[in-house]
Amino acid sequence: xxxxxxxxxxxxxxxxxxxxxxxxxxxxxxxxxxxxxxxxxxxxxxxxxxxxxxxxxxxxxxxxxxxxxxxxxxxxxxxxxxxxxxxxxxxxxxxxxxxxxxxxxxxxxxxxxxxxxxxxxxxxxxxxxxxxxxxxxxxxxxxxxxxxxxxxxxxxxxxxxxxxxxxxxxxxxxxxxxxxxxxxxxxxxxxxxxxxxxxxxxxxxxxxxxxxxxxxxxxxxxxxxxxxxxxxxxxxxxxxxxxxxxxxxxxxxxxxxxxxxxxxxxxxxxxxxxxxxxxxxxxxxxxxxxxxxxxxxxxxxxxxxxxxxxxxxxxxxxxxxxxxxxxxxxxxxxxxxxxxxxxxxxxxxxxxxxxxxxxxxxxxxxxxxxxxxxxxxxxxxxxxxxxxxxxxxxxxxxxxxxxxxxxxxxxxxxxxxxxxxxxxxxxxxxxxxxxxxxxxxxxxxxxxxxxxxxxxxxxxxxxxxxxxxxxxxxxxxx
Amino acid sequence: xxxxxxxxxxxxxxxxxxxxxxxxxxxxxxxxxxxxxxxxxxxxxxxxxxxxxxxxxxxxxxxxxxxxxxxxxxxxxxxxxxxxxxxxxxxxxxxxxxxxxxxxxxxxxxxxxxxxxxxxxxxxxxxxxxxxxxxxxxxxxxxxxxxxxxxxxxxxxxxxxxxxxxxxxxx
Numbered sequence: 001x002x003x004x005x006x007x008x009x010x011x012x013x014x015x016x017x018x019x020x021x022x023x024x025x026x027x028x029x030x031x032x033x034x035x036x037x038x039x040x041x042x043x044x045x046x047x048x049x050x051x052x053x054x055x056x057x058x059x060x061x062x063x064x065x066x067x068x069x070x071x072x073x074x075x076x077x078x079x080x081x082x083x084x085x086x087x088x089x090x091x092x093x094x095x096x097x098x099x100x101x102x103x104x105x106x107x108x109x110x111x112x113x114x115x116x117x118x119x120x121x122x123x124x125x126x127x128x129x130x131x132x133x134x135x136x137x138x139x140x141x142x143x144x145x146x147x148x149x150x151x152x153x154x155x156x157x158x159x160x161x162x163x164x165x166x167x168x169x170x171x172x173x174x175x176x177x178x179x180x181x182x183x184x185x186x187x188x189x190x191x192x193x194x195x196x197x198x199x200x201x202x203x204x205x206x207x208x209x210x211x212x213x214x215x216x217x218x219x220x221x222x223x224x225x226x227x228x229x230x231x232x233x234x235x236x237x238x239x240x241x242x243x244x245x246x247x248x249x250x251x252x253x254x255x256x257x258x259x260x261x262x263x264x265x266x267x268x269x270x271x272x273x274x275x276x277x278x279x280x281x282x283x284x285x286x287x288x289x290x291x292x293x294x295x296x297x298x299x300x301x302x303x304x305x306x307x308x309x310x311x312x313x314x315x316x317x318x319x320x321x322x323x324x325x326x327x328x329x330x331x332x333x334x335x336x337x338x339x340x341x342x343x344x345x346x347x348x349x350x351x352x353x354x355x356x357x358x359x360x361x362x363x364x365x366x367x368x369x370x371x372x373x374x375x376x377x378x379x380x381x382x383x384x385x386x387x388x389x390x391x392x393x394x395x396x397x398x399x400x401x402x403x404x405x406x407x408x409x410x411x412x413x414x415x416x417x418x419x420x421x422x423x424x425x426x427x428x429x430x431x432x433x434x435x436x437x438x439x440x441x442x443x444x445x446x447x448x449x450x451x452x453x454x455x456x457x458x459x460x461x462x463x464x465x466x467x468x469x470x471x472x473x474x475x476x477x478x
Numbered sequence: 479x480x481x482x483x484x485x486x487x488x489x490x491x492x493x494x495x496x497x498x499x500x501x502x503x504x505x506x507x508x509x510x511x512x513x514x515x516x517x518x519x520x521x522x523x524x525x526x527x528x529x530x531x532x533x534x535x536x537x538x539x540x541x542x543x544x545x546x547x548x549x550x551x552x553x554x555x556x557x558x559x560x561x562x563x564x565x566x567x568x569x570x571x572x573x574x575x576x577x578x579x580x581x582x583x584x585x586x587x588x589x590x591x592x593x594x595x596x597x598x599x600x601x602x603x604x605x606x607x608x609x610x611x612x613x614x615x616x617x618x619x620x621x622x623x624x625x626x627x628x629x630x631x632x633x634x635x636x637x638x639x640x641x642x643x644x645x646x647x648x649x
Binding site: 023026030033034037040041044047048084085088089092337338339340341343366367369370373374376377380383384473474 | 483484485487488489490491492494495496498499501502503505506592617618619620639640641642
């Protein structure tokens, strides 16, 4: 609180803290907007494909609106000072995802591959489950610092979740990656949930150990080299992520966990050397594993020369992935402004068109302009997460918010980069957009925790108690 | 569906999507809450000539030291109100005498039932040391929890308490 006033014009000025407004009405207005955009898109798809407004327009619009409304009421009641943007952004992405999945359901080409065009209703159901978990987080997690108590239980929980797909009989190998488990008729991706649980562990662990990691180091060539024994945790996490890569053959999950740890380590210690180490270690790990693991090799081959893979696969002689090339064509035919909803041919990607490759549909039908808007929506979610971390007053909340938003950002990067051919393709889902129950549910929980932290961070501080000195000067004398 | 309608919808959708992004960014911009600056000079424009006159009457040596750059090293440069209705008010210290009280011609007008009309004044002595003096107020002026009886030098960071108002000198 300081100011320098210009003495020639004004002698005094008052600088007072503005009580943080709750911003719930802003959120409501944005939320209405965020529901109307998918409804518009839905009508657009129907008009483009069948020349009529789709019959389900009202039910989809009402369904999404109802879910968003429930989320808003709960936030208004239980987290009145939380960030006004996170909920509308997530709702919009989820709604657009629903529309794109419904649009791919309409394609006859895909109906024999997927569950006969029923992906959209299922996704709406998953969204409802996600909102239910979001509501549960809002109601039962009164204070995010409670999670700190479960630091080491979280570690065990995360390892358990990560190892689940390897359990014989429970794990399910879908197209080379063992990251699913089968429970009844549902397949669940435990890694999506492990992401959140692991962030809790890292935040709790680093909060305690940050000083040892930051201060006990030698300086060498401008870098702070940590002591050997302090390298322990990063080595352990690295080993675990390599093991994931080897046994579950999932590059994305492995990259996500290691990246999240390095980000949180950097934020906790302010040492650039961790980033350097992290990049070196992940490069060594990725190259090492790719040299002997065939599934990863295929992905790398498809990344280096998608066209060759495509022709080989078409000719039926080797080649593993037509999709990488198909996705690039989809982006290309979209151009700058896209073909318009329902007028592209992204169904040609066939398998996983509505999950891993859903971004190609957006790229084709909304073009570069639409895709950039989508990426900005993701960037805004991450920005709000980082903002929450900056505003949070407790180190655990700071680290948790950074970890969760960092994981979210990494996931977007890994999927978008993979689909666009920047990095080898991995089997992860675009948060909120892609078809997949685990992803939607876990990401709604993630948004819930971020909102909880931001509510605590933005809540105005209670008025300070009156100073005992005050009585002396506040005497009424006759 | 005609080609034109679809094209309009296609471009319209992109426009709406970008509108949402822009609105969201606007919300962030207006969300940068922190501090609000209220200029108090405006409503006391009428009192200005008197103040200016008083400043001119200040002894020459005071103006000399304030004119010579920053004056003493470590000398306070502003007066900050830290508690009371005027919380956040700052006054630049430029060698002028600062009067405090309920009277309308005070430099800092205290809107406080516990303060006297002419309660206290703060001025620099020959060495540039800031002095606080109680002007015979009813409830007294407190510097660091002790009641003033004589003009007293203000130590760095010492709070001066007048009624509900607490002020400090800062660098």
